[in-house]
Amino acid sequence: MASMIFSDCSSSTTARLLPLRCHKLHRSCSVLSFSLRVFLPLTSSRSFLPSLSSFQAHVSSTFVSAKMATESSAIVIDGKSVAKQIREEIAVEIARMREATGIVPGLAVILVGDRKDSATYVRNKKKACDAVGINSFEVNLPGDTTEQEVLNSITRFNEDPSVHGILVQLPLPKHMNEEKILNAVGIEKDVDGFHPLNIGRLAMRGREPLFVPCTPKGCIELLHRYGIQIKGKKAVVIGRSNIVGMPAALLLQREDATVTIVHSRTNNPEDIIKEADIIISAVGQANMVRGSWIKPGAVIIDVGINPVEDPESPRGYRLVGDVCYEEVVKVASAVTPVPGGVGPMTIAMLLSNTLSSAKRMHNFN
Numbered sequence: 319m320a321s322m323i324f325s326d327c328s329s330s331t332t333a334r335l336l337p338l339r340c341h342k343l344h345r346s347c348s349v350l351s352f353s354l355r356v357f358l359p360l361t362s363s364r365s366f367l368p369s370l371s372s373f374q375a376h377v378s379s380t381f382v383s384a385k386m387a388t389e390s391s392a393i394v395i396d397g398k399s400v401a402k403q404i405r406e407e408i409a410v411e412i413a414r415m416r417e418a419t420g421i422v423p424g425l426a427v428i429l430v431g432d433r434k435d436s437a438t439y440v441r442n443k444k445k446a447c448d449a450v451g452i453n454s455f456e457v458n459l460p461g462d463t464t465e466q467e468v469l470n471s472i473t474r475f476n477e478d479p480s481v482h483g484i485l486v487q488l489p490l491p492k493h494m495n496e497e498k499i500l501n502a503v504g505i506e507k508d509v510d511g512f513h514p515l516n517i518g519r520l521a522m523r524g525r526e527p528l529f530v531p532c533t534p535k536g537c538i539e540l541l542h543r544y545g546i547q548i549k550g551k552k553a554v555v556i557g558r559s560n561i562v563g564m565p566a567a568l569l570l571q572r573e574d575a576t577v578t579i580v581h582s583r584t585n586n587p588e589d590i591i592k593e594a595d596i597i598i599s600a601v602g603q604a605n606m607v608r609g610s611w612i613k614p615g616a617v618i619i620d621v622g623i624n625p626v627e628d629p630e631s632p633r634g635y636r637l638v639g640d641v642c643y644e645e646v647v648k649v650a651s652a653v654t655p656v657p658g659g660v661g662p663m664t665i666a667m668l669l670s671n672t673l674s675s676a677k678r679m680h681n682f683n
């Protein structure tokens with residue numbers, strides 16, 4: 319987990335791609351008057367099963383227009399519920415495959431070092447595999463292990479036919495060459511989608527990657543399942559990391575959005591962000607994106623998971639996104655919360671990639 323900072327949404331509206339030192343929230347923010355498009359989750363056209371549980375049972379159309387005369391509130395995009403639905407769909411598919419072929423998908427996870435957050439993510443991945451019927455294999459190596467030992471584990475899993483997906487939990491200890499290690503994962507087992515060949519194909523028109531990185535794939539899946547149109551929209555991605563920002567921008571472009579990436583060297587980021595219909599923020603700066611940076615009605619996907627000190631929480635901290643939620647919820651038409659937004663989708667997409675891999679290897683449709 320990134321080092322903890324004291325941060326909250328302040329009254330400052332200056333655009334800075336740096337953490338803000340803030341005061342208490344202004345809950346009585348401005349009263350807005352605009353047409354709010356309310357998005358409700360749909361069963362994805364790409365999903366395996368026809369039903370999305372209770373929350374969309376009453377929905378008859380994709381968009382509902384509502385005129386908000388007083389303080390507006392965005393639809394909260396419920397990543398936790400959508401991820402649960404996807405896990406249920408995957409479990410059904412895995413059972414179908416096992417019954418038809420006797421094959422059980424397998425995921426291998428390599429964890430190096432003793433970061434608490436990484437250990438939690440790996441534990442959660444294993445639990446999620448168990449719940450849907452994926453076999454999981456885990457290798458835990460000490461932080462001072464050699465690069466060669468990590469490479470040896472990858473080679474072993476590359477050669478193991480019961481393993482359909484391999485991932486190396488990131489970040490790796492500083493002394494390791496991340497590029498060399500990620501390049502060693504066989505492209506056909508690269509369920510994280512971080513291999514340069516997969517990323518390269520993602521970037522090219524007319525080429526198809528075998529896998530798409532899980533977090534950006536989860537962002538797009540949320541947009542699809544909530545019936546939010548991407549085609550023709552102005553999208554801004556904040557952050558250009560290999561794991562999220564860059565592949566998110568490539569995916570949005572593949573969906574026919576007009577995409578701008580805003581990063582730490584961008585001049586006047588606020589002005590660019592204000593133009594966007596869809597914003598994906600992945601910078602890891604607590605509460606950085608302010609309500610005043612958002613075009614009314616924009617859709618906000620907040621990938622940031624930032625710890626901020628909170629003496630009232632049993633852990634002494636709580637998690638907040640990159641976006642000042644309390645401000646943005648009054649301006650946007652839809653927004654993902656933190657926690658419970660994009661985070662749970664990351665693991666759901668990993669399960670989905672592992673299932674696809676097993677299906678592809680065994681020619682099962």
Ligand SMILES: Nc1nc2c(c(=O)[nH]1)N[C@@H](CN(C=O)c1ccc(C(=O)N[C@@H](CCC(=O)O)C(=O)O)cc1)CN2
Nearest residue numbers: 439485486487488489510532533657658659661662664
């Ligand atoms: N090899 C990889 N390493 C990392 C990835 C990745 O996709 N592949 N992503 C992140 C960590 N990550 C999965 O590995 C991950 C992060 C967050 C969540 C999540 O569900 N977050 C919850 C909050 C969790 C909490 O309370 O602590 C949420 O947002 O609701 C899942 C997976 C970096 N490394």
